[in-house]
Amino acid sequence: MGEMPTTTSTRVLVVDDEPGQRDALAEMVASLGFKATAASNGREALEAQAAHPADIILTDLIMPQMDGFELLRTLEERGDRTPTIVLTGFGSIEKAISVVHDLKAFWFLEKPVQPSILRALIDRAGAQNRLLAETEVLNRQLSFHGFLGDLVGNSPVMRQVFSEIQQVAPTSASVLITGESGTGKELVARAVHRLSPRASGPFVPVNCAAFMETLIESELFGHEKGSFTGALERHAGCFEQANNGTVFLDEIGDMPIGTQAKLLRVLEDRKVRRLGGKVDIPIEVRVVAATNRVPEEAIRSKLLREDLYYRLNVFHIFLPPLRDRKEDIPPISEAILSTINKKHGTRIAGLHAATLDRFQNYSWPGNVRELRNVLERAAIMAGEGLIMPKHFASDSLGMPANGEPEVHTPPVPVAEAEEGESIRVRPGATMEEIEDAYINLILQRTNNNKTKAADILGISVRTLHNRLGQLGNKKVNSAAGG
Numbered sequence: 001m002g003e004m005p006t007t008t009s010t011r012v013l014v015v016d017d018e019p020g021q022r023d024a025l026a027e028m029v030a031s032l033g034f035k036a037t038a039a040s041n042g043r044e045a046l047e048a049q050a051a052h053p054a055d056i057i058l059t060d061l062i063m064p065q066m067d068g069f070e071l072l073r074t075l076e077e078r079g080d081r082t083p084t085i086v087l088t089g090f091g092s093i094e095k096a097i098s099v100v101h102d103l104k105a106f107w108f109l110e111k112p113v114q115p116s117i118l119r120a121l122i123d124r125a126g127a128q129n130r131l132l133a134e135t136e137v138l139n140r141q142l143s144f145h146g147f148l149g150d151l152v153g154n155s156p157v158m159r160q161v162f163s164e165i166q167q168v169a170p171t172s173a174s175v176l177i178t179g180e181s182g183t184g185k186e187l188v189a190r191a192v193h194r195l196s197p198r199a200s201g202p203f204v205p206v207n208c209a210a211f212m213e214t215l216i217e218s219e220l221f222g223h224e225k226g227s228f229t230g231a232l233e234r235h236a237g238c239f240e241q242a243n244n245g246t247v248f249l250d251e252i253g254d255m256p257i258g259t260q261a262k263l264l265r266v267l268e269d270r271k272v273r274r275l276g277g278k279v280d281i282p283i284e285v286r287v288v289a290a291t292n293r294v295p296e297e298a299i300r301s302k303l304l305r306e307d308l309y310y311r312l313n314v315f316h317i318f319l320p321p322l323r324d325r326k327e328d329i330p331p332i333s334e335a336i337l338s339t340i341n342k343k344h345g346t347r348i349a350g351l352h353a354a355t356l357d358r359f360q361n362y363s364w365p366g367n368v369r370e371l372r373n374v375l376e377r378a379a380i381m382a383g384e385g386l387i388m389p390k391h392f393a394s395d396s397l398g399m400p401a402n403g404e405p406e407v408h409t410p411p412v413p414v415a416e417a418e419e420g421e422s423i424r425v426r427p428g429a430t431m432e433e434i435e436d437a438y439i440n441l442i443l444q445r446t447n448n449n450k451t452k453a454a455d456i457l458g459i460s461v462r463t464l465h466n467r468l469g470q471l472g473n474k475k476v477n478s479a480a481g482g
Helices: 019-031 042-051 068-077 093-102 115-144 156-168 185-194 213-221 257-269 295-300 306-312 326-344 353-360 367-382 431-445 450-457 461-471
Strands: 011-015 035-039 056-060 084-088 107-110 175-178 203-207 246-250 286-291 315-318 347-351 384-387 413-416 422-424
Touching: 011 019, 011 042, 019 035, 019 056, 019 115, 035 042, 042 056, 042 068, 056 068, 056 115, 068 084, 084 115, 107 115, 156 185, 156 315, 175 185, 175 306, 185 203, 185 246, 185 286, 213 257, 257 306, 295 306, 326 347, 326 353, 326 367, 347 353, 367 384, 431 450, 431 461, 450 461
Parallel strands: 011 035, 011 056, 056 084, 084 107, 175 286, 175 315, 203 246, 246 286, 347 384
Antiparallel strands: 413 422
16 A cells, blocks of 8 residues: 555645546645645636635646636736646647746646656645745845845835835836936835746846947847947847846936837837847846836926836836935945945944934935945945044035035025015025925915926926825925025
8 A cells, every 4th residue: 555645734726627637636636635626717716716825726728718828827917926837738848838938837747647746846836835925924024124125214105115016026017116316216126026926037227328329229129240330249138138037227218219119119019129130039028117207297308208108107116215214314324334344344333423413414315325325435434433424525415625514694595486475594404494495385376286386396296295295294384584
């Protein structure tokens, strides 16, 4: 007699339209010690997954109503990363390999099924599923403590960003990230990639503002040898390089408008043709794009095609500027200093209270990138211990050469209303206070019409709402001296 199987809690959903094969597979799965449930087609499988999710799916490819191909596509769209083993008949190995490659099935198994091979695959798929679950729990724990990948922040606005990343990452949806320069948009893109089913694939960033119009198409789509002067050999573009992974299109609003039209076609057809090439190359790529422009303004200015914007903006993540989340400065500084200590061999313990106070009173126009640069120079100057104000460059943090805070005198108007009124700024007012006063003035002029106010301010309505939410009950005209 054979050895009795050890019962496990692993649930396997068997999907096959042939009743005899379905029952035989379910019995085999149960005989191997796993819990088996069954469905006769893809639709029933999706309903079963929604009601009682299985740990592993074992499915045939060719079925009526909804076949295995559509089942896997729908699971991917729903963000369901349940490992799936595909059953294939003799002569259809190429299809099975295609499903494993393109639709991210865990593996394929040729009929007739051998119990020992099936058990090995279920064990391996179960191990992968547990690893994915543990990784997701770890990422949730890290985000709860203010860390998600290389992103750091414990403010309400950053917790919202972390939540949005975790919501969209498991799907295949295109993502548009907006925010000022230096806020960390590429870090958001990398976090989306790392938490996605494509994490094992390549992440290929391309700065759309860094190339001349004659070269950007070659960078994106590739070229054949001899297709233009200087094309000495064949080059695979970013989309080919990122196949089965993620391509990050930074500063999409600076891409030439003609190239945007070609990019839209690539995104719609999921095919790319190299410059000088004669064949279309299928690609399976997730696109994450970013811009420091306000998209609505870029569209009005004819810098961004509206149809491309809607194609990219399936899911929008807004990354707030550092001045709007200053409570994140201490943990961000700690993380940056840890990296700097490893990079330069310094032994910086942290920030002196006077330094932190200086940081909190500065507007950080360059955002986290500027903070990193300031800290790196100061850390090299200090070498060890705490970073003091004396370790700053004389021209950093708005400091003049004498190292004393700059005094703005006399008070000057910063905004003129149509009726002739103005707001005047007290000496020492921060940029944030001045901006708040100006926003309040515009809202008064527009009778609190936020759409009209946002248009006058040159920002999106969403950005205005975010700013007003951050102000809370604080009087926005507290900087006014009149």
